[in-house]
Amino acid sequence: MKYKIKGNYYNSSYHQLSEKDRGNVPLVITRECPANLDQKLWELPVTYQEIDQIAESANTGFQIWRKTTIEERINCLKRFQEQLVVKNDQIAESISLETGKPLWESKTEAQALIAKVNITISTSLKRIEKKEYEEIMPNTKGTINYRPIGPCLIIGPFNFPCHLANGQIVNALIAGNSIIFKPSEKTSYSGQLLIDCFDEAQFPNGVINLIQGNGESATRLIKEKSIKGVFFTGSK
Numbered sequence: 001m002k003y004k005i006k007g008n009y010y011n012s013s014y015h016q017l018s019e020k021d022r023g024n025v026p027l028v029i030t031r032e033c034p035a036n037l038d039q040k041l042w043e044l045p046v047t048y049q050e051i052d053q054i055a056e057s058a059n060t061g062f063q064i065w066r067k068t069t070i071e072e073r074i075n076c077l078k079r080f081q082e083q084l085v086v087k088n089d090q091i092a093e094s095i096s097l098e099t100g101k102p103l104w105e106s107k108t109e110a111q112a113l114i115a116k117v118n119i120t121i122s123t124s125l126k127r128i129e130k131k132e133y134e135e136i137m138p139n140t141k142g143t144i145n146y147r148p149i150g151p152c153l154i155i156g157p158f159n160f161p162c163h164l165a166n167g168q169i170v171n172a173l174i175a176g177n178s179i180i181f182k183p184s185e186k187t188s189y190s191g192q193l194l195i196d197c198f199d200e201a202q203f204p205n206g207v208i209n210l211i212q213g214n215g216e217s218a219t220r221l222i223k224e225k226s227i228k229g230v231f232f233t234g235s236k
Contacts, residue, residue: 003042003094003189008050009199009210010057017045027214029185034100041097044188046213048220054180054209055224058151061178061206066148068204073174074121076203081117083197088114091193095161098187109163113194116163120170128175148176150228155218157233161187162194168231169194173207177229180209182218 007016017025025045033039065073084091088110096106128146136142152172156165161184172179183191191210198208211217222230 001040001042002097005042005044005188005212006192008054008212009192009195009208010050010054010206011060012199012203012205012208015050015053017047029188029214031098031186031188033097035097039097042189044185044212046185046217048213048217050211051217051220051224054211055151055221055226057206058178058180058209059206059226061204061209062148062151064204065173065178065207066176068176070125070174073176076201077117077121077170077174079201080197080203081114083200084110084114084117087193087197091162091190094190094193095187098190099158099161109160112163113166116167116170120167120174124171125174146175150177151180151226152177152229152231153180153182153218153221153227155230155232155234156181156183156187156191158184158186161190164233165191166194168233172229172231173203178207178209180211180221180227182211182213182221185212185214188212 006014008014025047027046029044029046031041033041091113092103092107092110095101095109096103131144133142154165154168154172165181165183169179169181181191181195195208195210211221221227
């Protein structure tokens with residue numbers, strides 16, 4: 001195996017199944033490179049027993065993150081961006097092997113992750129700025145204040161496993177929401193590398209969360225009442 005899946009990420013650390021629990025999982029996903037089926041990349045034991053802990057972690061993180069200033073959020077995202085630069089080659093390689101894309105195309109996606117942080121800060125923030133309207137009615141001043149909504153679940157696709165998810169994650173974070181990322185079960189390692197970058201950027205506890213697994217993993221999380229937003233890229 002070329003890669004190791006470290007398990008789910010919540011409360012600011014990875015949680016790997018014990019050997020005992022590994023023997024009782026209902027499903028183990030094995031991923032081969034689509035361009036070379038003899039090249040096994042990783043194995044992923046799928047478990048649903050940590051759903052509650054992940055949702056609780058995201059809710060705890062939201063209560064902290066929603067009170068931070070825009071400046072603090074930007075600083076965290078800038079540190080995340082620095083880690084994307086450090087891990088750029090690793091991310092590109094993993095995307096190429098997991099999706100079967102040529103390496104040059106995967107490098108383009110890895111570079112787009114870095115650029116997205118700047119685009120979000122310079123462009124997306126304007127969409128949630130406080131807005132004031134003089135004389136919205138006679139002798140009445142109007143004001144729009146945007147507030148974060150809560151923990152957001154991002155269900156990523158396999159074809160652009162990091163870039164599409166990253167855009168949704170970064171936008172949710174800068175608006176003050178905590179996130180749970182569910183990568184495609186075909187690109188679990190690429191998703192893990194993305195979370196590694198967030199981990200090393202030292203976001204507050206519970207703000208960043210990862211659940212590895214299949215569609216059932218996402219289905220169970222969607223039913224959690226604490227999840228207030230869902231981003232999904234994929235077919236019906």
